[in-house]
Amino acid sequence: EEQLVESGGGLVKPGGSLRLSCATSGFTFSSYNMNWVRQAPGKGLEWVSSISISSSYIYYADSVKGRFTISRDNARSSLYLQMNSLRAEDTALYFCTRSPPGYCTSTSCRNWFDSWGQGTLVTVSS
């Protein structure tokens, strides 16, 4: 069974940085597109970023563009999210999610999310 385990969350001051990691197992990581999805406390789901299998295609929500950077290491079966210039509105539970291959192109990653981690909580507060 596939496993996705996020880490790296915590309390950070506005303007600070955090790096989230997602360690995966139980599936061939290098064959899947990957994503970050977040959920603010008591709120709905918000897509944050997607990365294709070979990192050729990367997309971000406008709310994080220029501040967050998604990356992956296929040799380590791991996904990352570098978050800079954090704001209070970035406070959320961040989920690492998996998507089937074949749907990332030069215009978008047409991803649905077939497997989710447990999430790591990021709190931005002074």
Added chain:
Amino acid sequence: DIVMTQSPDSLAVSLGERATINCKSSQSVFYRSDNKDYLAWYQQKPGQVPKLLIYWASTREPGVPDRFSGSGSGTDFTLTISSLQAEDVAVYYCQQYYSSPLTFGGGTKVEIK
């Protein structure tokens, strides 16, 4: 951006009865070149992680009970729970993956009457 609007915000249904959740997209999520609707449904039980139920608007994820079904095309979609069970209490979300940014509906909370 494609806006996804779910209705109702919440509903209470008796055990064994049908629950119907609607999802409307601000523009069509039907892709003519492959004849598919780029629409997924998720279930999030209290205190749990979201779980994929349906993709391509009507394809059930393996292991999902057949009381869950998805229908619709273009801009109007429905998730139906044919006979509500106690374990189906959850918030349900639709999501379009037709174009970036990927967007979710606001969620529909299903409770037992």
